[in-house]
Each structure stands twice: as C-alpha cells, then as structure tokens.
Amino acid sequence: MTDVTVSRFDSPNVVRDGLRTVDYLSDDSIAGVVFLADRLGKPILVEGPAGTGKTQLAKSVAELTGARLIRLQCYEGLDESKALYEWNYKKQLLRIQAQRVGESAGEWSDIEEDIFSEDFLLTRPLLEAIRAEEPVVLLIDEVDRVEVETEALLLEILSDYQVSIPELGTVAAKQIPLVFLTSNNTRELSEALKRRCLFLHIDYPDIEREKEIVLTKVAGITESLAEQIVRIVRSIRSLELKKAPSVSETLDWARTLLLLGIDHVDAESAKETLHVLLKYQSDIEKAAKDLSSANGPTR
C-alpha cells in the first residue's frame, strides 16, 4: 500500500514557499512537519490556541497540492455512522420488497449478498477519503470534542489507511491522503492516537510573522500601522486574560482601524476599539487599564 506514495514536496523550504503562494505564512516548524508528514505518510495532530490558523493550514495545503479537502467536523456524540459509513436501510428494504414482488426468483443468500454490496453503502467523510481516486486532504476538525471511546474509530484509518467493514471486507486506500487533526486541547487525547501522529503545536506567531500576516491579509495597510498593531497585540497577550487575542482577531482589529481611518494608534483609539480584539468585558477592562500605564504588564 505504501508503494503508491508520491512525495509531494522536495524539502521543507518548498513547503514553505508553496504555502506562501496561497497566502499562508508558515514558519520552520509548520513547514518542517508538513514536509515530514508527506514523506512518512503520517497524520499531523495540530494543537494550539483558537484562531491561530490550524484549520486554515489544512485548507491551504489542499489548495497548494490541488487536492480535494474532505472535512470531518467532530462533536460530542459523533459515531461510526456519521464518521465512517452507514448502510442505506431504506434502499435495502426496497430491494428486499422488490424481490418479494418478483416472487421467489432468487435464494435468500443472493439477496443478502446483494444488499450488503457497495450500492447500498453510504460513505461518510473518513471512508470517502480512503476511497477517493484523486488526491485528497482529510481534515478531522476539533478531534478533542469526541469522547475517548469514539477516538478508537480513527485509529485504524490513521495508522493503516484502511477501513474494515464486516460485510464487505477491508477497504484500503488507493493513495495516502494527507491527514490533519486539529485539537483545541480541551481534553487530553489518548496515547494511542498521539502515538500515530506527528505533533505540531501552532502558537501565536512571533512579532515579525504576525506583522507579515497582517500586511498580506489586510489590503492597503501601512507598514508602520501594522508594526504598531502587532506590538500592541503582543503587549495585550502578555497579560493574564481569559481569552488572549488570536491572529484572526488581530486581523479584524487591523481592518477596523483601517476603516476608521486611523493611521496611528494611540492609547485612546486603542481603548475605543478594544472590543474587536477581546471578547470578555473583564478582559477589555483589564487591557484598557493596563494600556494606559507605561510600565508594561503588571506581573
């Protein structure tokens, strides 16, 4: 099965530059891990604070490689029939009834074989990714939302790229998809799952990278404003907040300032627009109070 692997990238730098062409600014660790995942044929478990571009990474890689993105959104109560496959009961029933009308034309074993064939199978995201003929990127989003028991559903597909269906046998992958699992770290994932994956932690970007992101994503922003914005955001992130501003919130804030025609952020204009950056009243109050003192974050 592994012999069909085609390396998509030549080196980490190729990944990095490629992602840049689709407007995703990566860093050494992101590019390195994506490169390795491709070479080793292993899934990537992406962890990190909300809004740092975990899901976007999978989308961008799909765009870069020209692959179809198949997404499985996880939630509490997700089960086999929603994640892997399901038998199409109604169609099976119809098939059986049609047989009756035709009056004992065939043996029961024929029907049985017939109704458990692929015609009656409803594929769900995981199976679909395995069966796809064309290259795909499989995104299993927010895997920490499913229960520990449900995680086991993923293990077979993650390590062997195959799905076992009792009635049909094993469906093996035609090609090895790139798999991304994202987690917001609301619970500890099982050892078995972690062991099968490469681990990638995406944190808030450093100041140069965030500035670059702002410059790329917000059209018409000046370099000095971008610089100021990311510095203030870094300053706010160093406070102890309930929810630190994410990259997407930085971008929202940059757009807001641009719309308001502010080209130089001072303490006043920062305070007035803080609600774009922070989502809790207590956080806003704290940041507002803190920004007006010169001595840096109160530690």
Added chain:
Amino acid sequence: MADDVTALPSGFDGGMLETLAGFVTELRRAGIPVSLTENLDAMEALRHVPIEDRSAFKYALAATMVKNNAHWKAFETVFEVYFSFRGSHYRLKEDETDDGGIESMLDELTGTREGEGGSGEGLSAEELAEMLYRALMDGNDALLRALARAAVTRYAGMEPGRPVGGTYYLYRTLRQLDLEGLLERMMGEAESKVPDQQLTELEERLAREEYQARLDALRREVESEIRRRLVADRGAEAVARAVRKPLPEDIDFMHASRDELVSLRKAIAPLTRKLAVRLARKRRHGRKGPLDFRSTVRHSLSTGGVPADPQFRYPRPSKPEIMVIADISGSVAAFARFTLQMVYAISSQFSRVRSFVFIDGIDEVTDYFKSTEDIAHAIHRINTEADVIWVDGHSDYGHALETYWERWGKEISGKTTVLLLGDARNNYHASQSWVVAEMAKKARHVYWLNPEPKSYWDTGDSIVGQYAAHCDGAYECRNLKQLERFVEQLG
C-alpha cells in the same frame, strides 16, 4: 519509502546514533514519555531531513517524540545540550586562534576594525559594550550572537573541569553586561528620536517591551553559549543532569523559583479548562436515576397497562458546597493561590464556593472572587486587604481555626465539603484540633491538603497528624499533577 528501511540516514555514524540514544534517555529522565514506536518514528523521520539543516532536524525530533506542548521547553533544553554546535570555538582553555575566530567574525559582521583581528587583547570592555548596545538597538541578531560569545569568553571566567553549574557563569557574565543599564540607555535614545523628545505612555511601553524582548534574546544567547562550552568540557550527559528541570506539572509549589511560578501560572489555565470539561461530561453521562414510578405507569397505557418501558428519573446529584480555608503565609502562599484558582475555575460544579484565608487571624474573602472574574486581581486583593494578621504574622492554625469556628462554624451543613490547605507548621502554638473534629461531625467531608512531602509531615513544628486524625483524608499536594487529581475526585 521503497528502499531499505533499516538503512541509516545519510551522514549518520555510530557516534550520532549513540548521541541519539543518550538524547532519548535524557528525555525520558526529564519526564517526557517517549515510547519505542515514537523513537523509531524519529529515526525514520531523520532519514528524510537534510542532516545539516539544524532546525529541520530539531522539528523532526520534536514532531515525532514530543506530543504535549507543556513538554516543549524541556525538550528544547535537552536538545540544546545534546545537539549544540561543537568545535574548537568552544574549548575552554585560552587559545590564540580561538579568540581570533571570534574577532574576525565580528569584523566581518561590522565591517569596522580592519586588520586588527586576532592580535592578543582584541576588543576592550568599552568597545564590547558599545557594539552590544548598537546590536541591540538595531536588532541585529547575528552580531548579537557573536557578541554574546565574546562576552562569555571575557567575563564568565570558565575553567575546564570545574564542577560549577551554568547559573554561576550566567550571573557573572550578565552582571558585567549590566542589562538594566542598557535598557535605560536604549529607552533614552528612543525618546530622543521623537520630535518633541517625549514619548506617549503607550509608545514608551511598547518600546520598552520591544527592547526587553531583545535583551531577553541576548540573555538566552549567553545562556546557550555557556551551556555549549560546558557540554564541550564535561560531556552532554553531565550537563543534561545539571540543567534538568521538572516539567510544569511536576514543579514543587513550595520551592518554585520565579520562572517556575510563571510557567506554573501558564500551565494551570489549560489544565483547569480540561478539568472543567471532564467534570461536566462526567455529570452529564452519569448513570440513570432511580425508577420513576408515576411516569412508568403513564407510559404503560400505550402497551395496555403492561409496564414494558420503565422510565427513570433524571439524575440530579446534589452539588457540594465548598469551603476552602487556606493558610496564606509566605511558605505556602503559592500553593494556596493555585488551589483557589483551580477550585474557582470549576466552581460551576459546586453549588457554592466560600473561601477563607488566614495567617494567625482569619478573614472571609469570598466577595473578592465574586466582584471580579480575574483571579489575579482577587489574589492581589487578598494579599493587600484581607485581615489575616492577629498578633505577629506567623502562622497560628489553632487561633485561626478557633476564630473560624466561632464566627462561621454554624454555617457548615451536611452538604458542605471543607478543604483545609496548609503545611500545619504551627510555630508551636496550641493546635485546637477539636475544631477539626467538630467540623468533621457536621460537614459532609473534611480534607486536608498539604504541600509538603509526606516524609516531612509531623517533623519539627508540623502538626498535620493531629488534624488529619479527624479528617476524611489528608493528601500530599506538592505539584499540579497531585492537585488536579484531588480536585477531580471532588467534583
């Protein structure tokens, strides 16, 4: 993946393999669980990265072996020790050519000081300081690194074979560099650059933070430079042992350094969030409640009066009311803080949380937590406003408990769980352990949490045994791991 899997990566020799084996052993000693498969994965991964690309090499190892972000820092330290650059630059003995190496590198980087490199003395102290200042001001990382090296050569006074930990050298070097002074000077220059010579408060703050970040980078450079030289002198294993630090969840509350406290505070937030999610799920997915007779009879109407479909009551396990009584005297303050933070973070699991703090007097601080959502603010108010000093500000458990019993004892009910936090080092005052006995009679549970290792209990002036005799349990809570385990069974 068509070729031979057992082949070594190019550029690998026996020495490299040995280093890797040592590296993995050290990771495990530092507490990072690296399984056999992960180790093999790492080897496999290394076949694909160019060995001369150090950052790719590092991320290959990290992605395959470190599966928890809290362990990243520990990984990085071990990595630095085992895979630092090695070469003649890092020998400790005085060496003419060695010094020349750094000199010529500096020359290259700055383009000044022509033709002087390698001649004996080299940079004077003032020149070094000046270049460092410029490098910091311009944010020139390469120059900064070279200067950090020069500074270590000049100031650290490292001698081969001396069994001193790196911190001593770090201290010596940084003292000479005078980081505080540098920061002030940089701020001064930043100020003189703006038109009216006066930065607004926000600008000043941002500039200060930027320069502080650069100084931190310098400090890290110096640190890793010293580490490299130590490794060159004494070997990776010895240095790894010396610099090994506990993982955040294993840090001892009572002996945490300032840096460790910071990483503890960072670690506690995700931990409590996970805990809250876990507890909420446990509550929702608990077993069914008792049979609901009335509802069962009603449902039986549709089956002709046969109760074929038994109905159960929705389970409503009563939420306990928590009373936390915490010693906040110096030695155990950090412990009290983290416990309070954790209890309040999962307060939705309790019908009510009340908190009391004491040293030798006792005061209720529940309102501090009610008025703000910010735990740090509440802790600050506790430290400044709470009336906890009765006579001399040395822990007096006996008096504090007695006062508690007089003022709030009546409010303990059968639904209350009482948590007593402290090391029970009573400074030889009377224990008044009858209060705990009375509490235990009225309350649902009484637990004692002690941040001291169990082997220290009841030594010296510790009288935890006298109190524990009346409690439902006394637990050692020295680190986040133990604290989390206890709080989970509480919810």
